[in-house]
Amino acid sequence: MLMAAFSATISDSSRFLSSTSLPKRKISASSPRCRSFSLPKPFPLSRLNICSRLERGKSFTICAQASVSDISVEKSMGKVNLPKGDMWAVHKFGGTCVGTSQRIKNVADIIISDDSERKLVVVSAMSKVTDMMYDLINKAQSRDDSYISSLDAVLEKHNSTALDLLEGDDLASFLSQLHHDVSNLKAMLRAIYIAGHVTESFSDFVVGHGELWSAQLLSYVVRKNGLDCKWMDTREVLIVNPTSSNQVDPDFLESERKLEKWFSQNPSKIIIATGFIASTPQNIPTTLKRDGSDFSAAIMGALFRARQVTIWTDVDGVYSADPRKVSEAVILRKLSYQEAWEMSYFGANVLHPRTIIPVMRYDIPIVIRNIFNLSAPGTKICRSASEDVDGQNLDSPVKGFATIDNLALVNVEGTGMAGVPGTASAIFGAVKDVGANVIMISQASSEHSVCFAVPEKEVKAVAEALQSRFRQALDAGRLSQVAVIPNCSILAAVGQKMASTPGVSATLFNALAKANINIRAIAQGCSEYNITVVLKREDCIRALRAVHSRFYLSRTTIAIGIIGPGLIGATLLDQLRDQAAVLKEEFNIDLRVMGITGSRTMLLSEVGIDLSRWRELLKQKGQVADLEKFTQHVHGNHFIPNTALVDCTADSNVASCYHDWLRKGINVITPNKKANSGPLDKYLKLRALQRQSYTHYFYEATVGAGLPIISTLRGLLETGDRILRIEGIFSGTLSYIFNNFTGTRTFSEVVAEAKEAGYTEPDPRDDLSGTDVGRKVIILARESGLKLELSDIPVQTLVPEPLRATESAEDFMKQLPQFDTDMAKERQDAEESGEVLRYVGVVDAINQKGVVELRRYSKSHPFAQLSGSDNIIAFTTTRYKDQPLIVRGPGAGAQVTAGGVFSDILRLASYLGAPS
Numbered sequence: 001m002l003m004a005a006f007s008a009t010i011s012d013s014s015r016f017l018s019s020t021s022l023p024k025r026k027i028s029a030s031s032p033r034c035r036s037f038s039l040p041k042p043f044p045l046s047r048l049n050i051c052s053r054l055e056r057g058k059s060f061t062i063c064a065q066a067s068v069s070d071i072s073v074e075k076s077m078g079k080v081n082l083p084k085g086d087m088w089a090v091h092k093f094g095g096t097c098v099g100t101s102q103r104i105k106n107v108a109d110i111i112i113s114d115d116s117e118r119k120l121v122v123v124s125a126m127s128k129v130t131d132m133m134y135d136l137i138n139k140a141q142s143r144d145d146s147y148i149s150s151l152d153a154v155l156e157k158h159n160s161t162a163l164d165l166l167e168g169d170d171l172a173s174f175l176s177q178l179h180h181d182v183s184n185l186k187a188m189l190r191a192i193y194i195a196g197h198v199t200e201s202f203s204d205f206v207v208g209h210g211e212l213w214s215a216q217l218l219s220y221v222v223r224k225n226g227l228d229c230k231w232m233d234t235r236e237v238l239i240v241n242p243t244s245s246n247q248v249d250p251d252f253l254e255s256e257r258k259l260e261k262w263f264s265q266n267p268s269k270i271i272i273a274t275g276f277i278a279s280t281p282q283n284i285p286t287t288l289k290r291d292g293s294d295f296s297a298a299i300m301g302a303l304f305r306a307r308q309v310t311i312w313t314d315v316d317g318v319y320s321a322d323p324r325k326v327s328e329a330v331i332l333r334k335l336s337y338q339e340a341w342e343m344s345y346f347g348a349n350v351l352h353p354r355t356i357i358p359v360m361r362y363d364i365p366i367v368i369r370n371i372f373n374l375s376a377p378g379t380k381i382c383r384s385a386s387e388d389v390d391g392q393n394l395d396s397p398v399k400g401f402a403t404i405d406n407l408a409l410v411n412v413e414g415t416g417m418a419g420v421p422g423t424a425s426a427i428f429g430a431v432k433d434v435g436a437n438v439i440m441i442s443q444a445s446s447e448h449s450v451c452f453a454v455p456e457k458e459v460k461a462v463a464e465a466l467q468s469r470f471r472q473a474l475d476a477g478r479l480s481q482v483a484v485i486p487n488c489s490i491l492a493a494v495g496q497k498m499a500s501t502p503g504v505s506a507t508l509f510n511a512l513a514k515a516n517i518n519i520r521a522i523a524q525g526c527s528e529y530n531i532t533v534v535l536k537r538e539d540c541i542r543a544l545r546a547v548h549s550r551f552y553l554s555r556t557t558i559a560i561g562i563i564g565p566g567l568i569g570a571t572l573l574d575q576l577r578d579q580a581a582v583l584k585e586e587f588n589i590d591l592r593v594m595g596i597t598g599s600r601t602m603l604l605s606e607v608g609i610d611l612s613r614w615r616e617l618l619k620q621k622g623q624v625a626d627l628e629k630f631t632q633h634v635h636g637n638h639f640i641p642n643t644a645l646v647d648c649t650a651d652s653n654v655a656s657c658y659h660d661w662l663r664k665g666i667n668v669i670t671p672n673k674k675a676n677s678g679p680l681d682k683y684l685k686l687r688a689l690q691r692q693s694y695t696h697y698f699y700e701a702t703v704g705a706g707l708p709i710i711s712t713l714r715g716l717l718e719t720g721d722r723i724l725r726i727e728g729i730f731s732g733t734l735s736y737i738f739n740n741f742t743g744t745r746t747f748s749e750v751v752a753e754a755k756e757a758g759y760t761e762p763d764p765r766d767d768l769s770g771t772d773v774g775r776k777v778i779i780l781a782r783e784s785g786l787k788l789e790l791s792d793i794p795v796q797t798l799v800p801e802p803l804r805a806t807e808s809a810e811d812f813m814k815q816l817p818q819f820d821t822d823m824a825k826e827r828q829d830a831e832e833s834g835e836v837l838r839y840v841g842v843v844d845a846i847n848q849k850g851v852v853e854l855r856r857y858s859k860s861h862p863f864a865q866l867s868g869s870d871n872i873i874a875f876t877t878t879r880y881k882d883q884p885l886i887v888r889g890p891g892a893g894a895q896v897t898a899g900g901v902f903s904d905i906l907r908l909a910s911y912l913g914a915p916s
């Protein structure tokens with residue numbers, strides 16, 4: 001479903017900005033480099049940018065604009081003025097950074113070693129504590145009295161951390177506060193338990209305790225190191241207004257006033273502040289909602305006009321995609337504010353989405369750093385992200401990818417919508433009335449339908465509201481339906497340069513198509529900072545990996561399943577083993593064998609089988625073979641976007657699965673002739689499916705092993721040549737036999753010699769019967785467009801009639817000499833006319849026929865010049881009419897057949913986007 005995007009409003013940062021209450025700047029007497037001025041209202045984004053740039057540009061003209069009334073407010077307070085500006089460094093430590101007593105000590109070390117003049121540190125609750133607090137509330141509210149033991153666990157966690165970190169008076173005073181808080185909480189939770197209900201402000205009060213305790217603990221530890229440090233309960237400073245959508249808007253003006261007051265009473269060079277918590281204008285405790293500590297830090301950064309806000313977490317920075325979902329994600333060294341905002345909005349939870357807004361106003365850079373890897377420089381988020389950092393191409397049009405799960409699409413459709421003003425307003429009015437959050441909107445330019453994504457949990461109410469709002473239109477048929485498509489996810493590509501780079505969406509959609517992923521809706525905001533697609537939830541991770549590898553790694557990764565580790569399969573596995581590293585390093589192709597299955601045992605791997613040990617692993621770790629389970633494993637492995645099953649058997653049951661595999665988006669590669677030489681209708685269905693889909697089916701090794709026969713034929717046909725005739729020696733065994741049947745030995749002696757040398761099947765009748773050649777002829781005939789069945793090809797067998805029923809191969813070999821005279825006579829007759837005997841297959845495209853038989857060729861004919869077990873194939877076409885196009889070379893044997901299969905795998909990789 002391709003739709004013209006109709007403003008994905010969520011990516012419109014200017015709208016977002018204008019909803020934030022922005023204060024007038026005040027002058028700061030102690031920060032000569034950071035003067036302030038009153039911003040005109042309203043603040044369009046463009047104006048705001050200019051203002052911010054000027055401000056950090058330290059322009060003197062700006063000093064002149066400082067508001068006189070601002071100065072008087074500060075002076076009239078008559079206390080310690082709050083210095084603002086570059087002397088402040090803001091650090092924020094996430095939950096994992098303060099997860100244990102040892103980690104809290106590390107955090108203290110980082111604070112101490114930062115040589116900034118002044119430091120404001122924002123801390124989250126110890127890791128898991130906020131979850132534990134929410135859990136307490138849920139339990140109490142559902143009258144589950146285990147909330148008591150859960151609260152004890154919270155108490156114990158902080159108690160034991162304090163015992164590890166503190167001693168003497170510090171310890172006593174922290175524990176006394178902790179016990180006091182916990183006994184209050186117990187009373188509160190009891191009340192919630194009795195009421196069986198909790199209000200938002202009760203809940204916010206309870207959950208914010210994690211931050212209160214972690215901030216106090218950390219401040220004790222910093223003070224213990226002899227530094228001047230105060231802790232700040234940010235409920236006394238940060239004032240926020242709740243908004244309707246589970247968000248809060250900071251009141252900067254009021255917060256700034258409170259901060260100045262707080263600072264005048266607690267002047268200090270190091271402040272440890274609680275993240276996450278704040279107060280309403282009525283002084284009621286509230287929170288900045290889940291993961292809100294990043295936002296706290298950004299607000300603090302803005303209030304202090306800090307030099308930088310450093311967000312310490314457990315990853316090296318912002319990755320190009322969630323590292324838990326894409327193992328190859330790379331760290332982005334620099335992001336623009338808009339890019340970071342889009343990434344976080346679309347699910348990169350390394351940063352709270354609203355973090356950017358306050359710092360962007362003052363051009364304060366944010367740096368994301370890993371507390372567990374201090375050597376990593378992290379990601380810098382700032383205004384312009386275009387200059388180069390350490391060779392990383394910052395101009396890459398797509399910076400990163402993120403996903404949002406648990407969405408549903410709502411599609412409002414009907415001919416009565418076209419050209420009717422107010423339809424969109426009525427739709428979204430109804431959605432607003434139920435308080436649902438619209439994440440993406442798309443409208444086809446025909447105006448026939450509007451579709452939008454909302455959180456899955458809100459979709460029922462949305463659908464009901466729309467049904468009722470449009471009852472009349474639905475009844476009258478002006479609207480045909482309000483449909484809900486559940487189980488969707490959003491995948492967003494983010495990057496500032498997408499706006500000016502053609503072809504970005506083509507590449508994105510191409511990568512999705514190649515991974516056989518269906519797109520349900522599309523939106524690209526006018527800002528073009530992002531392209532958003534809606535997909536089935538189950539496809540989401542695979543889609544993320546497909547697009548990520550397409551844009552970021554330019555590495556083509558294919559999950560491979562090998563069916564039949566017999567002679568050819570095993571040789572292929574060994575060839576893959578020997579070549580894998582080169583392919584990865586030099587050609588950017590990453591082939592991972594995720595499974596190997598024989599008829600009895602199979603070996604599955606989550607990350608790729610170690611091919612240097614596959615034989616022993618198959619023996620040791622093999623499980624009972626089950627082709628369905630095998631397929632599911634190899635294809636269901638969402639961490640690799642593309643799958644190929646390689647059928648190295650000669651089994652028609654396996655071949656009968658190809659259609660189903662292609663339908664599922666699994667590419668198929670095989671030397672097995674059964675599918676292409678089987679029933680014509682099935683063959684035609686398979687080829688039709690292959691043509692319609694982006695899924696590939698390659699079978700070069702079915703004819704002539706590794707020789708380029710199918711591809712040569714294809715090349716001729718596709719360039720408009722017409723096949724007149726294909727004639728060739730397609731059997732390595734029969735080639736060997738007739739090349740050596742020169743009159744020096746009897747026919748049976750030559751057959752025995754070929755058997756001895758391993759050129760024949762265990763029972764040479766399988767070769768002499770000619771059926772295998774018949775299959776090759778039918779494959780080429782069909783490839784040339786002839787609609788023939790195998791039974792339409794007359795095959796001359798070289799197995800004498802009386803020996804066809806002979807039990808064993810040995811008996812056959814014993815009796816074969818009885819027929820030597822017949823064969824000797826044929827050879828002799830040929831010899832006398834200057835000819836040789838050759839066993840050939842022929843596709844006669846003019847007469848729409850095929851045949852396999854023993855023929856005589858003049859000694860000067862190319863077929864007479866063969867040696868060993870070579871194949872030779874002559875294509876006579878309209879272009880190659882006088883002299884046929886000839887392909888010649890070894891056409892049998894495990895090495896060359898496996899090589900043919902391998903080259904099909906590489907062809908697949910290049911079809912999937914590997915560089916050539």
Ligand code: ADP
Pocket residue numbers: 093094095096097124291312313314315317318319320321322323324347348349350351400
């Ligand atoms: P903290 O508790 O420090 O705030 P979070 O768990 O909120 O930490 O955020 C950090 C986590 O975000 C990382 O551990 C990572 O798993 C996840 N994450 C998701 N998307 C991204 C991304 N694009 N880049 C980095 N981290 C990401």
Ligand code: ASP
Pocket residue numbers: 094095124125130131210275276289290291292293294
């Ligand atoms: N502790 C809060 C939470 O887990 C806030 C934060 O860590 O950012 O949601």
Ligand code: MG
Pocket residue numbers: 094291294349350351352
């Ligand atoms: Mg976080």
